[in-house]
Amino acid sequence: MRVLVTGGAGYIGSHTLVHLLRADHQVLVYDNFSNSSPEALARVRQISNRDLASREGDLRDASRIEDAFARFRPDAVIHFAGLKAVGDSHGQPLEYYAQNVAGSITLLQTMARHGCARVVFSSSATVYGEPDYLPFDETHPLRPQSPYGRSKLMIETIIRDWVAAHSGARAILLRYFNPVGAHASGRIGEDPRDIPNNLMPYIAQVAIGRRAELAVHGNDYPTSDGTGERDYIHVEDLARAHLAALDALNRIAGCEAINVGTGQSTSVLEMRAAFERSSGRPIPYRIGPRRPGDVARMCADVRKAASLMGWQAELGLEEMCLSTWAWQSANPGGYGE
Numbered sequence: 566m567r568v569l570v571t572g573g574a575g576y577i578g579s580h581t582l583v584h585l586l587r588a589d590h591q592v593l594v595y596d597n598f599s600n601s602s603p604e605a606l607a608r609v610r611q612i613s614n615r616d617l618a619s620r621e622g623d624l625r626d627a628s629r630i631e632d633a634f635a636r637f638r639p640d641a642v643i644h645f646a647g648l649k650a651v652g653d654s655h656g657q658p659l660e661y662y663a664q665n666v667a668g669s670i671t672l673l674q675t676m677a678r679h680g681c682a683r684v685v686f687s688s689s690a691t692v693y694g695e696p697d698y699l700p701f702d703e704t705h706p707l708r709p710q711s712p713y714g715r716s717k718l719m720i721e722t723i724i725r726d727w728v729a730a731h732s733g734a735r736a737i738l739l740r741y742f743n744p745v746g747a748h749a750s751g752r753i754g755e756d757p758r759d760i761p762n763n764l765m766p767y768i769a770q771v772a773i774g775r776r777a778e779l780a781v782h783g784n785d786y787p788t789s790d791g792t793g794e795r796d797y798i799h800v801e802d803l804a805r806a807h808l809a810a811l812d813a814l815n816r817i818a819g820c821e822a823i824n825v826g827t828g829q830s831t832s833v834l835e836m837r838a839a840f841e842r843s844s845g846r847p848i849p850y851r852i853g854p855r856r857p858g859d860v861a862r863m864c865a866d867v868r869k870a871a872s873l874m875g876w877q878a879e880l881g882l883e884e885m886c887l888s889t890w891a892w893q894s895a896n897p898g899g900y901g902e
């Protein structure tokens with residue numbers, strides 16, 4: 566299949582590319598490299614021993630996307646590109662709506678013009694907001710708490726309406742829980758540009774000595790040890806879910822939202838201890854106040870992913886920590902070094 570991958574140079578995109586190439590799909594990456602490096606694509610080529618095409622461009626640049634579609638003629642799109650920092654989105658809501666929402670509209674308009682009727686979209690568990698019950702199933706009410714989360718929900722809604730209006734169009738909205746880990750080779754991984762917003766890259770940077778200690782945001786939640794619990798999903802399992810979704814698009818009608826998680830939740834302190842074991846490095850930490858907007862616990866109901874896509878997570882905490890450490894220790898400065 567010919568697959569156009571927006572944001573393919575990013576963290577989740579780069580891992581997915583390796584699986585796409587190994588499955589003999591032809592790939593064009595469309596990315597503005599605002600949060601990634603072309604070096605990630607070079608490493609994907611090395612790991613997979615296959616070539617892929619890439620085009621530098623912004624989602625909002627209609628003529629450049631048009632040109633990419635005219636030349637590449639994709640059968641399907643995997644749409645990763647967008648801004649993703651929940652905290653930043655409160656300060657720059659318009660930037661989030663312009664890039665994520667308006668950019669997705671431009672993409673869908675171009676798809677429609679070219680008769681490309683299949684899309685897999687990177688949504689997020691943040692669309693759920695405060696849980697009424699756990700685990701979250703896909704019918705749980707949607708009440709995102711940030712401009713970022715609301716931009717994801719808006720795109721979900723727009724894709725649903727687009728599918729309903731175009732006969733033959735099909736979409737899968739993958740609601741990722743907390744992606745962590747790296748390719749086992751340590752050649753590609755998550756490379757945050759600033760202070761990491763997420764737990765795992767933060768822990769990894771403490772382990773390598775780039776940061777002094779882990780800031781734990783609150784230890785008075787109603788969880789096993791008082792720290793927040795999340796459903797961490799290995800990025801390699803997540804990458805496989807995109808191939809399962811492409812395949813499932815042959816069988817479903819319309820548009821489906823599907824959770825991608827493990828169904829298990831792990832606390833901050835459990836993850837810290839697992840990382841100490843895997844890396845053999847101490848991870849000093851300090852307990853601070855709760856962070857506004859954080860929920861105590863999140864966890865996915867993963868039955869729909871199994872029944873519709875035949876997919877389930879296979880990798881556990883140890884593989885998440887070992888692969889993160891393989892990436893961080895071989896690339897202490899990320900792709901910059």
Ligand SMILES: NC(=O)c1ccc[n+]([C@@H]2O[C@H](COP(=O)([O-])OP(=O)(O)OC[C@H]3O[C@@H](n4cnc5c(N)ncnc54)[C@H](O)[C@@H]3O)[C@@H](O)[C@H]2O)c1
Pocket residue numbers: 571572573574575576577578595596597598599600601602622623624625644645646647648649664668687688689690741742743744763
């Ligand atoms: N990593 C997570 O924790 C997580 C969780 C849930 C959902 N998601 C979603 O998954 C997707 C991929 O996440 P990621 O962690 O790989 O992020 P990432 O920032 O590593 O990758 C996103 C890629 O999109 C590119 N990009 C951003 N804005 C663009 C634009 N306007 N035009 C063209 N390219 C653009 C960036 O350069 C980058 O290569 C995002 O949509 C994100 O919101 C991520």
